[in-house]
Structure formats: structure tokens, C-alpha cells
Amino acid sequence: MTTTAPAPDFEVRQHDSLGLRVQHLLHANPVLGPLAVLLLAIVAFSIVNVRFFSAANLSLVLAQVTVIAVLALGQTLIILTAGIDLSAGAIAVFSSVLMASFCTKVGLPGVLALLLGLACGTAMGALNGVLVTRLKLPPFIVTLGTLTIFFSLNAVVSQSETVRGSDMPRIMSWTGNTIPIGSFRLTYGSIIMLLLFAFFFYALRSTAWGKHVYATGDDAEAARLAGIQTNRVLFSVYTVAGLLYAVGGWILIGRLASASPNVGTEYNLDSITAVVLGGTSLFGGRGSVLGTLIGALIVGVFRNGLQLAGVEVVWQGFAIGLLVLIAVSLDQWIRKVKT
Incomplete structure (x- = not known):
């Protein structure tokens, strides 16, 4: 004789089934959650203040997030390998x-000075990679130490003085120039940022290097047993991230129309925030x-929208911090998915 399960148990299973479907959907498509948050934020802030959706304000938002987005791109490569880089902002500045x-x-031509600066940023990232792969030090400790070292060297080299853009060759501040698209103004720095994202989107999805990055982050020991040279992958990730941070430094000069040693204290946290929210x-x-x-973009939209809504700066930070906690909690839930 067969028995029928009680109705309450059936209802529970139906409820769990819906939750599992959402969990699997977000696990397979991690972009959907952040995209929904971004769209809702844009709609909400457009209702709160009609100026938010103006071309001039959207141009400002994109320009403001460009440097952080480039730093977050390098940070993403490292976090995908289960590491973290606290020196991102220090390398950029x-x-x-x-x-x-x-x-x-020194009196070098602008192009040569730019190339040397990019090389130095790459070398700083490579130093992090060597310390992580050769000495087997935890990425958190390594980059916490180099954060202090690079900011200290920054103060020594600059003597705490800001160099104006007018005193440098035009190529140094070129990234701050804009292209008008109707009322919208797109900076060359933003174009470089979008091209970098397109390149690494392809590299991570369609190249062996990208697959090795994901495999190393998912299970380094299993990746090593499968024949992947995990130390080489980690070293390449930190080195490439250093180059990206240096590009972010170049874009920063264009954004500020100067090279200042006194900026960037919040860039490390902002880059990690962007990665986690993403x-x-x-x-x-x-x-x-x-x-x-x-x-x-979520970080930029929230800060800009809250500012237009008249929210104090301290509460803007509170909102971003709350978003981070929600994002990390959601990630923990998604990782529990059973395949």
C-alpha cells in the first residue's frame, strides 16, 4: 500500500525547489545579481532626482569610476585565484x-616616461608575485607590506609635491580628454578602460591562460595535479595586475590633470568593493x-545618486559597506549550491 506525503512537506519541497532554482541560476550566471542591482539603482535615483539621468551626470559617473574600474580589473584576476591585493592603489599612484x-x-620624452612608468608598475606587481609564489607568503600579508613600501617610496620620490599637468607632456594627461557624443562626453581614459575589459573578457573565457586562472582559484592542488603550473599562473596574474594598476595611474593623471602623491588612500578598498559587488x-x-x-558602476551610481539626493558622505559610505556585506553573504549562499 502506497502512502502519500503530507501536504506541509510538499509545500516545503516546493519552496525549497524555487530557492534552489534561483541558487543554481545565480551560480551559473553571477552577473545577473549585480546587473539587477545596477538597473534598480539607476531607476530609483532617476526618480529621486531627475538630474541623475542627464547626459552630463552620466558622463561624470563614468569618468569617476574609470580609474577604480581599471584597478578592479587587475584585482579581479588576483581574486579569481583566491588571492587579494591591498597594494593596488599604491602601485597606481x-x-x-x-x-x-x-x-x-629626469627630462625624458613623454612616450618614454609613460613606458617606463608602465614598466615600473609591472615590476611592482611582479614583486608581489615573486613573494607569493617563491616565498609562499600569504597574498594578504605580502600586499599589506608592499602597500606601505610603495606609499613610502611614493612620498620620497615626489617629495610630497604635486606635478601639474601643464608641466608634463600632453600624452601624460591625454586620457582626460573627451569625445562629445551629443550631450554625453566620453574620456579617452574610459575608452581605454572598456577596451581592457573587452580584452580580458575574451582572455579569461577563450584562452588556456584564462582557464588556468579559474582552475587555480577553484582548487590549486587539483589544478597542479592536472598539469597546470600554478605558480606560473599566479606570478603572471600579479604581474599583469601590476601593469593594469600602472595604466590606472596614467588614467588618474588625466582625470586629475596632475600627478599627486596624496590621493588613492581609498582605491584599495574601492577596487575590492567593485569586485565583490560584481x-x-x-x-x-x-x-x-x-x-x-x-x-x-554600482559604486559610482550609488555615490553619485546619494549625493544628488542630499545624503551625507558618512551615510554614503554606510550604504556601500552594507552592499558589500550583502554581496559577500549572497556569495556564501551561492557557493553552497549542489551540482
Whole structure:
């Protein structure tokens, strides 16, 4: 004789089934959550203040998030391998100061100064990679130490003085120039940022290197047993991230029309925030650069929208911090999905 399960148990299973479907959907498409948050934020802030959706304000939002987005792109590569980089902002600012110093103090041509600055940023990232892969030090400790070192060297090289854009070759501040598209103004820095995201979107999805990055972050030991040279992957990730941070430093010069050693203290946290809000797991192996771009836009939209709504700065930070906690909690829930 067969028995029928009680109705309450059936209702529970139906409820669990819906939750599992959502869990699986977000696990397979981590960009959907951040995209929904971004769209809702844009709609909400447009209702609160009609100026938010104006072309001039949207141009400002994109320009403001460009540097953070580039830093977050490098941060994404590292977090995908289950690491973290607290020196991102320090490398970017130090690279911008070095570029300016090569021009104004050493007297190098603008293009050469730019290339040397990018090389220095790459070398700083490579140093992080060597310490992580050769000495087997935790990424948190390594980058916490280099954060202090690079900011200290930054103060020594710059002597705490800001170099004006007018004192440097035009190529140094070129990234701040704009292209008018109707009432919308797009900076060259933003174009560079979008091209970088497109390149790494392809690299992570369609190249062996990208697959190795995900495999290393998902399970480094399993990846090593499968024949992947995980140390080489980690070293490449930190080195490439250093180059991206240096590019962010170049864009920063254009954004500020100067090279200042006194900026960037919040860039490390902002870059990690953008990555986390974009759905990349802090435990590695899951996420995408597209999500990071959306995460950077979420940060920019919330700060701009709250400012237009008249919210005090302290509460703007509170809102961003709350978003981060929600994003991390959601990531923990998604990672429990059973395949």
C-alpha cells in the first residue's frame, strides 16, 4: 500500500525547489545579481532626482569610476585565484608619480616616461608575485607590506609635491580628454578602460591562460595535479595586475590633470568593493570581469545618486559597506549550491 506525503512537506519541497532554482541560476550566471542591482539603482535615483539621468551626470559617473574600474580589473584576476591585493592603489599612484618624475625631473620624452612608468608598475606587481609564489607568503600579508613600501617610496620620490599637468607632456594627461557624443562626453581614459575589459573578457573565457586562472582559484592542488603550473599562473596574474594598476595611474593623471602623491588612500578598498559587488567570489574560481565592471558602476551610481539626493558622505559610505556585506553573504549562499 502506497502512502502519500503530507501536504506541509510538499509545500516545503516546493519552496525549497524555487530557492534552489534561483541558487543554481545565480551560480551559473553571477552577473545577473549585480546587473539587477545596477538597473534598480539607476531607476530609483532617476526618480529621486531627475538630474541623475542627464547626459552630463552620466558622463561624470563614468569618468569617476574609470580609474577604480581599471584597478578592479587587475584585482579581479588576483581574486579569481583566491588571492587579494591591498597594494593596488599604491602601485597606481606611485606609477603616476614616477611617470611625472621621469618627465619633469629626469627630462625624458613623454612616450618614454609613460613606458617606463608602465614598466615600473609591472615590476611592482611582479614583486608581489615573486613573494607569493617563491616565498609562499600569504597574498594578504605580502600586499599589506608592499602597500606601505610603495606609499613610502611614493612620498620620497615626489617629495610630497604635486606635478601639474601643464608641466608634463600632453600624452601624460591625454586620457582626460573627451569625445562629445551629443550631450554625453566620453574620456579617452574610459575608452581605454572598456577596451581592457573587452580584452580580458575574451582572455579569461577563450584562452588556456584564462582557464588556468579559474582552475587555480577553484582548487590549486587539483589544478597542479592536472598539469597546470600554478605558480606560473599566479606570478603572471600579479604581474599583469601590476601593469593594469600602472595604466590606472596614467588614467588618474588625466582625470586629475596632475600627478599627486596624496590621493588613492581609498582605491584599495574601492577596487575590492567593485569586485565583490560584481559577483566574483573571494574564495576564488568564480566570477567575471563583466561583473566587475558592473560592480564599479554600482559604486559610482550609488555615490553619485546619494549625493544628488542630499545624503551625507558618512551615510554614503554606510550604504556601500552594507552592499558589500550583502554581496559577500549572497556569495556564501551561492557557493553552497549542489551540482
